[in-house]
Amino acid sequence: MVYKKKSIVIGIETSCDDTAVSVVNRNRNVLSNIIIHQKIHKKYGGVVPELAARLHEKYLVKAVNMAISSAKINKNQIDAVSFTLGPGLIGPLLVGASFAKSFSMGLKIPLIGVNHVQAHILSQFIKKGNLNKSYYPIFPFLCLMISGGHTQIVKVNDFFKMEILGSTLDDSVGDAFDKIARMFGFSYPGGPKLEYFSKNGNSKKFIFSKPLVKGLDFSFSGLKSHVMQFIKKKSKKNPYFVQNNLSDLCASIQRIIAEILLEKVKKAIADTGIFRVSLAGGVSANNEIIRHFLVLEKKNKKWEIFIPKKKYATDNAAMIAITGLLKYEKNIFDPINVCSYSKFQTF
Ligand code: AMP
Ligand code: MG
Numbered sequence: 001m002v003y004k005k006k007s008i009v010i011g012i013e014t015s016c017d018d019t020a021v022s023v024v025n026r027n028r029n030v031l032s033n034i035i036i037h038q039k040i041h042k043k044y045g046g047v048v049p050e051l052a053a054r055l056h057e058k059y060l061v062k063a064v065n066m067a068i069s070s071a072k073i074n075k076n077q078i079d080a081v082s083f084t085l086g087p088g089l090i091g092p093l094l095v096g097a098s099f100a101k102s103f104s105m106g107l108k109i110p111l112i113g114v115n116h117v118q119a120h121i122l123s124q125f126i127k128k129g130n131l132n133k134s135y136y137p138i139f140p141f142l143c144l145m146i147s148g149g150h151t152q153i154v155k156v157n158d159f160f161k162m163e164i165l166g167s168t169l170d171d172s173v174g175d176a177f178d179k180i181a182r183m184f185g186f187s188y189p190g191g192p193k194l195e196y197f198s199k200n201g202n203s204k205k206f207i208f209s210k211p212l213v214k215g216l217d218f219s220f221s222g223l224k225s226h227v228m229q230f231i232k233k234k235s236k237k238n239p240y241f242v243q244n245n246l247s248d249l250c251a252s253i254q255r256i257i258a259e260i261l262l263e264k265v266k267k268a269i270a271d272t273g274i275f276r277v278s279l280a281g282g283v284s285a286n287n288e289i290i291r292h293f294l295v296l297e298k299k300n301k302k303w304e305i306f307i308p309k310k311k312y313a314t315d316n317a318a319m320i321a322i323t324g325l326l327k328y329e330k331n332i333f334d335p336i337n338v339c340s341y342s343k344f345q346t347f
Contacts, residue, residue: 011321014096015088031071053091082324085113086341147281148174166216201251
């Protein structure tokens with residue numbers, strides 16, 4: 001295959017504990033998508049920022065070489081380098097930024113800083129990025145952004161014109177999954193384990209209260225406390241309560257979270273009159289949450305739900321590369337002294 005000049009962008013993602021590099025072409029095809037998971041954090045029960053930064057430094061050159069060779073290109077064919085500018089853990093971010101800046105200077109190609117949350121949303125524009133659709137969502141659409149760090153409903157007017165309609169007042173939904181999972185003894189990230197154990201559970205056995213939050217904002221800390229108190233109370237009477245009811249507990253928690261998310265999206269649809277909704281972020285890999293949305297899509301002819309492929313739902317570099325490509329097409333570049341940031345600012 002012959003690639004035309006000005007068509008290949010590399011993306012580097014180091015915002016947390018995955019060292020990820022991807023190469024995409026102008027047709028929005030992902031030519032390679034490398035992720036090196038840092039396993040060391042498991043034994044600490046969460047990500048240790050200092051260790052994550054050191055391991056990014058150790059793995060990044062290897063990941064870049066793997067991404068370039070599995071894309072079957074050479075480094076001189078790359079037209080721009082994109083990288084996660086923020087939000088995330090500052091040490092890990094700086095490792096990715098330093099590498100990207102050197103790469104850009106060495107190859108004399110443009111540097112493109114990417115907002116990680118925006119990249120999750122724009123992962124819908126990866127070619128065949130949807131399980132149930134072969135095309136991209138038409139603007140404007142709503143995005144339910146559900147990850148370890150963020151829970152937002154975003155109105156996406158254009159690639160780089162996004163408005164936050166609602167967000168969490170406390171914990172993110174991923175955090176709620178992880179903290180509740182930890183009560184059951186699951187290691188980080190707990191969301192996938194909670195989903196796994198809910199498989200044969202009765203999701204209606206335990207009823208947890210839904211938070212009363214006005215508008216399109218969310219709150220998950222109340223649910224987390226409710227589950228904690230409930231388990232403490234039951235375990236006092238029966239020390240094997242969690243063990244004996246694990247599947248039902250997981251299924252009940254998963255269902256209530258799916259319902260909370262769906263109710264807010266229904267309200268956002270009613271408020272905006274926009275019926276196209278995409279899901280993004282690690283929590284959108286949850287099959288029960290996906291099922292809740294697809295059931296409603298079937299009932300409501302106007303609804304269109306866009307689900308990311310699992311590998312593009314959790315942190316990945318393909319979403320950074322595709323966002324880089326979209327910026328590259330619009331000549332949106334960054335200077336070499338652009339600064340990384342840890343906290344979400346704006347889109
Ligand atoms: P991200 O921040 O986008 O990388 O997403 C990571 C978050 O997604 C963590 O909080 C995980 O527990 C959560 N997560 C990943 N897969 C699932 C799943 N299948 N069900 C629920 N949460 C999940
Ligand atoms: Mg993320």
